[in-house]
Amino acid sequence: MADSKSRQRSRTNTEGIVLNHLQPQALELEEAVIGALMIEQDAFPKISDILKKESFYDHRHQVIFDAVANLSINQRPIDILTVTEQLKSNGTLEEAGGVLYVTQLAGKVTSSAHIEYHSRIIAQKAMARELITFTSEIQTQAFDDTTDIAELLGEAENSLFQIAHRNVKKDFTSIDVVLQETMERIRTASQRAEGMSGLASGFRDLDNITSGWQKSDLIILAARPAMGKTAFALSMAKNIAVNNEQPVALFSLEMSNIQLVNRLISSVCEIPGNKLRDGRLAPYEWNLLDSKINALQNAPIYLDDTPSLSITEFRTKAIRLKQEHDVQLIIIDYLQLMNASGIRFGNRQEEISTISRNLKGIAKELDIPIIALSQLNRGVEGREGYEGKRPQLSDLRESGAIEQDADIVCFIHRPEYYKIYEDNNHNDLRGIAEIIIAKHRNGGIGDVRLSFRSDLALFDNISTGAPSPVDGRKVSVKRSKMNDEPIPADPLESAPGMGDAPF
DSSP: OHHHHHHHHHHBOTTSEETTEEOOOOHHHHHHHHHHHHHOTTSHHHHTTTOOGGGOSSHHHHHHHHHHHHHHHTTOOOSHHHHHHHHHHHTOTTTTTHHHHHHHHHHTOSOOTTHHHHHHHHHHHHHHHHHHHHHHHHHHHHHOTTSOHHHHHHHHHHHHHHHHHHHOOOOOOOHHHHHHHHHHHHHHHHTSTTOOSSBOOSOHHHHHHHSSBOTTOEEEEEEOTTSOHHHHHHHHHIIIIIISOOOEEEEESSSOHHHHHHHHHHHHHTOOHHHHHHTOOOHHHHHHHHHHHHHHHTOOEEEEOOTTOBHHHHHHHHHHHHHHHOOSEEEEEOGGGOBOTTOOOSSHHHHHHHHHHHHHHHHHHHTSOEEEEEEBOGGGGGOOHHHHTSOOGGGBTTHHHHHHHOSEEEEEEOGGGGTOOBOTTOOBOTTEEEEEEEEETTSOBEEEEEEEETTTTEEEOOOSSSOOTTTSOOEEEOOOEETTEEOOOEEEOOOOOOOOOOO
């Protein structure tokens, strides 16, 4: 009992003492800043993005700062008289220390020359107090035997994330700095044979529309179950990491790392997945496995199969991957399995909105593209015909937030799964997957057709000019529609129809 009481006394009391230490504060600097705000009209805009009312330790200074901010918002003059009148109007003059205290503050300084420097020190003291309060609350809950530690850890992660983001301000950037970086990227793109400005996916016609996945973009790749979301992500990871040696990270919330690697082996070594699972390989397949597996062993692919991954945990891991391995792309499989632990929401849609908004923020922070796989709702199943089965933006689950935050929204559609073997122009759709670019914030939209081999869980470019392995027929494929201007269809080949395996 004595130990419990001593712990309770050591936490926090009303005098601002924590763990027997005075809370971080800088009262003289607070007085100097408040005084400077009242003697120079242009002082407030200099520090308005550094300090907020809660940054001040002395409550009187909070009240006066609030009055100054109110005058500034309403574009009124700021001086001793106007601040005093504003305090009277708010009914907080006595709370601010009265007329005498306000006047004394203004008399303590002669200029606002160092107001920004002083303000940053005050902001640091405020952040220190916030961290002390945060850790004290976590400590109190950790001592409670009834606390769910896993839930507490999630709340702690989220609270720390929110504190960091609330207190980190980004300064303005002169346009000449941005122009220099932009021109450098343009020059780099011009030196590439394929003219890519972003990270090439390895799918020729898709890259023609997107110019590769662009830095800081959030790309949503959505489909109904059995369309091949994971297979597409793995095929793309293989193209980028194995073929082009660019580091890729894949977060799988649904499948284990072993399952993912089995699929990668199947696509790289061209051995059906069921044979790898059974281990019943023919002698020539063992030779294929031995000769091609080295390509995967040295590939810069980083896997994480943490289930029910929180957005705060994802951010921490993503930062480490960028710092330690310089990953150029992160793929998440899939969005609806993530959570925002530590925050309470009215409904699941609000939680998904927070997750998608944070994913976009992390993509900007790390300056890399992030691809999040996503589920579609059942609206597709209720529609009929070739056009009816094609996904639409309204089919996205929790579509409003996801569609708003995404820079690109793509759908994967395999008409063959719905027993549709020809399009409206009688083109063969067996073994064909359509990648539908429904939203592209910085470019055109359109459709791309790829071959799909379900036995290998493999998406690939469609060869041009050669007879189809199925029946020798050539097919005409609509490739894209840039800025809503249709491009004439090119004669492309279909790949073998491989059935309806649920990948």
